[in-house]
Each structure stands twice: as C-alpha cells, then as structure tokens.
Amino acid sequence: MSLIAEITISFFLVVAGIFGLVGSFGLIKLHDSMQRLHAPTKATTLGVGGVLIASMLYFLLVKETLSFHELLITLFLFLTAPITANFVAKTYITRNVRPQDLPETDRRYGWAPYDDPPPQETAVPEEKTKH
Amino acid sequence: MVSRLLPHPLLSLTLVLVWLGLVNTVTLGNLILGSIFGLIVPLLTSPYWPDRPRIRRPVKVIEYILVVLWDIVVANVQVALIILFKRNAAITSRWITVPLQLTSAEAITVLAGTITMTPGTVSASLSADAGAILVHCLHTDDPDAVRDQIKARYERRLMEIFE
Numbered sequence: 001m002s003l004i005a006e007i008t009i010s011f012f013l014v015v016a017g018i019f020g021l022v023g024s025f026g027l028i029k030l031h032d033s034m035q036r037l038h039a040p041t042k043a044t045t046l047g048v049g050g051v052l053i054a055s056m057l058y059f060l061l062v063k064e065t066l067s068f069h070e071l072l073i074t075l076f077l078f079l080t081a082p083i084t085a086n087f088v089a090k091t092y093i094t095r096n097v098r099p100q101d102l103p104e105t106d107r108r109y110g111w112a113p114y115d116d117p118p119p120q121e122t123a124v125p126e127e128k129t130k131h
Numbered sequence: 132m133v134s135r136l137l138p139h140p141l142l143s144l145t146l147v148l149v150w151l152g153l154v155n156t157v158t159l160g161n162l163i164l165g166s167i168f169g170l171i172v173p174l175l176t177s178p179y180w181p182d183r184p185r186i187r188r189p190v191k192v193i194e195y196i197l198v199v200l201w202d203i204v205v206a207n208v209q210v211a212l213i214i215l216f217k218r219n220a221a222i223t224s225r226w227i228t229v230p231l232q233l234t235s236a237e238a239i240t241v242l243a244g245t246i247t248m249t250p251g252t253v254s255a256s257l258s259a260d261a262g263a264i265l266v267h268c269l270h271t272d273d274p275d276a277v278r279d280q281i282k283a284r285y286e287r288r289l290m291e292i293f294e
Binding site: 018019022025026029030031032034035037038039041042046047049065067068069071075079080081082083085086089090092093101102103104105106107108109111112113115116117118122 | 148151152153155203204207210211214215219222224226227228230243248250251252253254255256257258259260261263264265268269293
C-alpha cells in the first residue's frame with residue numbers, strides 16, 4: 001500500500017473517531033434530553049461518514065475494487081436518523097413540555113402534539129372509493 | 132398504461148440502484164432481478180403512495196445535496212466546539228418557530244430531515260395544519276438568524292425543486 005493512501009485513510013479514520021468521541025462525550029455532558037438529542041445526530045453524520053469514506057478509499061486504493069455498500073449505509077442512515085430523532089423529540093414534548101413553554105405557531109392551529117388538525121376538505125378521489 | 136405498470140418511476144429506479152448496491156456487483160442477472168423488484172414493489176405498495184411527488188428541477192437536487200453536505204461538515208465542527216468548550220450554564224437552547232411556505236408532504240419531510248441532519252438543530256414537531264415547523268436549537272444567541280438561514284438556504288431551494 002502506498003504511503004499516501006495509508007495517510008489519507010488514517011486521516012479519515014482519526015477524524016471520524018474524534019467526532020464519534022465528542023458526540024458520546026456530549027451525551028454525558030449536556031443536561032437535558034433535547035440537548036442530548038443533538039449529540040447522536042452529529043455522531044452519525046461526520047463520525048460514521050468519516051469511517052465510510054475511509055472504507056471506500058481502502059477498497060478503491062488497496063483492494064482496487066469499487067464498493068457501493070458505503071453509499072447505501074449513508075442512504076439508510078440519512079433516511080432513519082431524522083425519524084428516530086423526531087420520535088424521541090415528540091415523546092419528550094408530550095411527556096415533559098407544557099404548551100405554554102413552546103413558542104407560538106403564528107397560525108390558527110397549535111402544535112401537532114396538543115392540537116387537532118384542521119378538518120379534511122379534500123374528499124377521497126372517486127377512483128379510489130370504487131374498489 | 133405506463134402509469135399503471137410503473138406508478139412510481141423514481142421509486143422503481145431507486146430500488147434497482149439499491150439492489151445493485153446491495154449485491155455490490157453489476158451483472159446482467161442482478162440487473163434483471165433488480166428490475167423485477169423495481170416493478171413489483173411499487174405495484175404492491177402503491178395503495179400507500181397515493182400521490183407521486185413531482186420533481187420539477189432534477190439538477191437542483193444535486194446542488195441541494197452538496198449544500199447540505201457542506202453545511203453538515205461546518206455545523207459539526209461548530210457543535211463539537213460548543214460541546215467541548217462551553218460550560219453547560221452558558222449553552223442557551225431555544226425553541227424556534229419556522230413558518231413554512233412549502234405545501235407538499237414530501238418537501239416538508241425532506242426539509243425536516245435536513246434540519247435534523249445538520250447538527251445544532253433538530254426538527255421536533257409540525258403545527259397541526261402543517262404550516263409551521265418547531266425546531267430545537269442547541270445553542271444560539273439569535274433565533275431569528277437561525278430561522279432566516281433555514282428559510283434561505285434550504286426552504287428556498289426545496290421550493291425550486293418541488294413546487
């Protein structure tokens with residue numbers, strides 16, 4: 001393996017490790033759930049991202065094959081991480097936050113955990129109701 | 132006829148690409164098997180996807196992805212610095228209301244995901260009529276600036292892509 005390839009791959013691994021460590025440290029240090037929620041979203045983006053880039057480079061430069069698995073891992077992470085975070089946030093709001101603690105929506109309706117949605121005006125299209 | 136067989140062309144294409152990525156080698160057999168999945172899965176799941184999302188400017192999607200990736204890198208460093216060097220008492224977390232101009236469900240989903248993936252902000256909830264989004268910000272002195280940045284950088288581009 002050439003020296004430059006080794007250095008590049010190690011660089012991405014070390015960067016990923018640092019961000020993973022900082023993310024985990026944030027989990028311990030920050031003091032309420034909503035703040036702690038910020039730490040894992042960071043670990044999954046740059047922390048995992050660095051490892052994936054290093055892995056792609058390793059297969060490309062050392063094994064000399066192209067690997068697509070890393071791209072898929074990125075895709076699945078970007079699909080699932082926001083949804084998990086959203087579930088945690090919603091649960092936290094419902095359990096621990098009173099409506100008056102949140103800012104106004106500036107709309108006729110309040111936030112979804114406390115207020116019902118407006119009545120559906122759009123009827124179901126006819127084609128769908130037939131069968 | 133085509134819309135009967137292929138209710139969601141983009142979904143079909145994504146499925147083929149994901150399948151090829153999973154098996155990690157491109158051969159004719161894999162391509163055929165992937166295409167079969169690309170045909171069958173959208174047909175079986177079409178009751179759950181009543182509308183087809185409309186992407187008006189596909190080129191803008193690439194620009195959007197690059198902008199978001201760059202923001203993720205920058206914001207990661209900022210948040211790491213906040214965690215490491217700020218005392219807990221000095222971290223001022225805020226709830227921020229971001230009014231939405233976007234109306235399509237897909238566009239709002241992408242925006243909410245983007246807000247969460249860029250560190251420092253997490254999208255927590257929508258208003259009941261989906262006209263505003265509730266964002267939790269880890270540390271900010273100027274909530275209006277955060278709101279304006281989300282609207283200018285992400286929502287404006289999504290408006291161009293989806294509406």
